[in-house]
Amino acid sequence: GERAESRIRFFDFHPTTADVRAEVLEGLSRPRKRLPPKLFYDQHGSQLFDAITELPEYYPTRTEIQILREHGAAMADRLGRGSVLIELGSGSSLKIQTLLAALQPRVYIPVDISKAHLLESAQALAERFPELSIRAACADYSGPFELPLESDWRDLAAFFPGSSIGNFDPDEARAFLKRVARVLGPGGRLLIGVDLKKERAVLDAAYNDAQGVTAAFNLNLLTRLNRELGADFEVDAFRHRAFFNEEAGRIEMHLVSRSNQRVRVAGQVFDFRLGETIHTENSYKYGIEDFQRLARSAGFVSEQVWTDADDLFSVHCLIV
Ligand code: AVI
Numbered sequence: 637g638e639r640a641e642s643r644i645r646f647f648d649f650h651p652t653t654a655d656v657r658a659e660v661l662e663g664l665s666r667p668r669k670r671l672p673p674k675l676f677y678d679q680h681g682s683q684l685f686d687a688i689t690e691l692p693e694y695y696p697t698r699t700e701i702q703i704l705r706e707h708g709a710a711m712a713d714r715l716g717r718g719s720v721l722i723e724l725g726s727g728s729s730l731k732i733q734t735l736l737a738a739l740q741p742r743v744y745i746p747v748d749i750s751k752a753h754l755l756e757s758a759q760a761l762a763e764r765f766p767e768l769s770i771r772a773a774c775a776d777y778s779g780p781f782e783l784p785l786e787s788d789w790r791d792l793a794a795f796f797p798g799s800s801i802g803n804f805d806p807d808e809a810r811a812f813l814k815r816v817a818r819v820l821g822p823g824g825r826l827l828i829g830v831d832l833k834k835e836r837a838v839l840d841a842a843y844n845d846a847q848g849v850t851a852a853f854n855l856n857l858l859t860r861l862n863r864e865l866g867a868d869f870e871v872d873a874f875r876h877r878a879f880f881n882e883e884a885g886r887i888e889m890h891l892v893s894r895s896n897q898r899v900r901v902a903g904q905v906f907d908f909r910l911g912e913t914i915h916t917e918n919s920y921k922y923g924i925e926d927f928q929r930l931a932r933s934a935g936f937v938s939e940q941v942w943t944d945a946d947d948l949f950s951v952h953c954l955i956v
Contacts, residue, residue: 640762644770647784651749651776657865657902664906664914671857673803673889673917674749674778678860682753684853686728691849693841696799699949700829704734704797707942707951712738714939714953715825719791723747724777724800724816729757731797736765741793745783747773777812778804783819792824799831799949802886802920806930809920813934817956826936826954832947833921836880843878843887843919851876854889854916867901877913880921889917924950 656675663670677685689697704711715721717740723732726746736744744761748754751774758772771784785792794816801809816826843850854876858869874891881888890913897908922930927950928938936954943950 640759640766643762643768644758644772645784646755646758647771647773647775648751649773649775649782651774655776660861660865661902661904664901664904668915669906669908669913670915672778674776675857675860676853676917677748677750677753678856678864679750679752681853681856681860682727682750684849684856687849688845688853691845691847693845694850695838695842695948696829696831699944699946700797700799700951701731701734703942703944703949703951704731708735708738710940711735711827711942711951711953715739715793715827716791718742719793720745720785720789722783722792722794722819724794724796725749725798726757727753727798729761732795733761733764735795736761736768739793741768743769743771743789745771745773745785747775747777747781747783749774749776778808780815785819792820794820794824794826795828796826797829797951799829799919801828802831802922803917804920805918806920809930810934813931813936817935820956822956824956825939826952826956828952828954830927830950830952831919831921832943832950833885833923834948836882838948839880839887839921840878843889844876848876850878850889854878854891857916858891861901865902867899869899869901870897873897874914884918885920885922887917887919887921888915889919890915922950927952 720743721741722745724747726748754772758770775781858871861867873894877890877892893908893912899906931954939953941952
């Protein structure tokens with residue numbers, strides 16, 4: 637293969653700070669304050685997330701990797717070898733490494749909102765896989781997004797692991813899946829990891845780890861707003877709260893105000909009552925049929941689904 641650097645091209649679609657400012661002000665102006673979970677992933681937040689994936693309580697990552705290891709060959713059969721492989725929310729690109737040897741894609745297109753993270757992992761991957769050509773795209777896939785594709789490329793496949801689909805509300809998830817279906821085109825396949833519904837205690841523990849890493853991840857959002865938007869959140873004046881909302885079928889994460897307080901964000905004033913929360917994340921959990929129904933409503937057909945022995949997590953192969 638050629639030198640690692642010469643096999644990487646970087647495409648910056650500029651997930652901009654102007655958007656961040658507008659979204660934050662809009663979210664904090666609501667009667668029930670909220671912030672978009674994609675804001676977790678600044679450089680420190682991405683590191684904290686990586687630490688979460690190694691926690692004993694956080695079962696999704698290790699369970700998904702186990703499923704990928706066990707069924708990688710069958711997944712590669714489904715996805716088709718030698719194709720163009722897009723990974724949405726690639727982060728550290730750890731999971732894809734369990735599939736690359738089997739898949740041997742011509743081009744790998746990692747897409748992530750965190751530029752530093754994206755570049756670092758593209759570099760590491762190019763060194764490990766000397767035949768691989770990489771087009772790294774820094775983009776926000778939570779809305780309409782562009783990809784560095786050539787018009788004559790066929791056999792597109794996408795990988796969306798980690799149950800990140802769960803961080804969208806069902807309507808957003810459907811809209812997202814429709815966009816992916818359009819990018820892939822007829823016959824294109826999506827391999828997607830989806831966390832399953834299970835006992836409440838297991839879910840609650842996964843988002844309330846004993847070491848407080850998830851709390852730090854949640855609170856880091858405020859540190860980021862202080863730095864990037866000149867906000868004056870007192871981080872210690874908020875605490876982490878996460879719980880399974882049975883009715884809605886989702887984990888909710890909140891930042892709870894420990895006092896009556898006033899905060900300035902980008903020149904605007906926001907008042908918090910004691911106990912008032914900022915809703916920072918939903919993480920939906922699906923039954924297998926529930927998810928297949930959602931996928932169908934977005935134009936996909938479910939080809940196959942793999943799970944672990946304890947039915948903690950599922951990986952679906954969908955076709956457009
Ligand atoms: C990235 N996403 C699927 C994680 C989840 O489980 O919803 C983010 C996360 N939030 C708290 N812990 C992990």
